[in-house]
Amino acid sequence: MLKQIQMAVSLIYPPRCLGCGDLVDSDFGLCGSCWRETPFIGGTVCESCGVPLPGQADGFRLDCDDCMAHPRVWSQGRAALLYRDQARALVLALKHGDRGDIAKPAASWIMAIAKPLLENTPLIVPVPLHWTRLLRRRYNQSALLALQLAKQSQLQCCVDLLHRQKRTESLDGKTREQRFVALGDAVTFNLRHKARMQGRVILLVDDVMTSGATLTACADACLSGGAAEVRVVTLARVTKQ
Ligand SMILES: [Zn+2]
Ligand SMILES: [Zn+2]
16 A cells, blocks of 8 residues: 555656756656766765875774864764765755755765764754744754754754854855854753763764864864763865865
């Protein structure tokens, strides 16, 4: 019966490519040409932020120059995509384009690259939006990703563990230092959930990592609230080149 319903649904709504809308073979996929245009991260990566690194992993921890120059407050970080081409289009569509349907496949791409970060039953926590932004956009794209990731990994998610107490202006065009100053005390933890994060590993989820200033503010808030360790995953990572 379920199979018949699924077939009927797929006749009415045949699976479409997330990128261009063309018909594809399976749900939640990309067509061949969008797939080729989407820069998935694989191979050797920076343990802290997930950017691809040249060479083979030799069993020792590898960090990129950026993370060596500015050590992260979190222990491990991964990203599924490089923020360019089709990946950039998908991230922007998820953020501003009312395309919540991207969250499900996006979470499965994160799962594929972040396996080690899902160990020790971390509590999954999205990077919060300020409530005025939430009102305008109606949803928090990071929360959509976090909820999907929790569902697929069967881990718990606490959507409102963190909140933004301060509205920060857009970070676009700001230098790394300006970003860190702007976000210094912008995020706090929710007292109601303090007990829940004591001694716990927190897995922060965001759509994009640029300088890491937002994730740092969130990680600091978790650690000050009693979390034992913070890890981060993002759908995409902005790189310099
Ligand atoms: Zn396509
Ligand atoms: Zn790095």
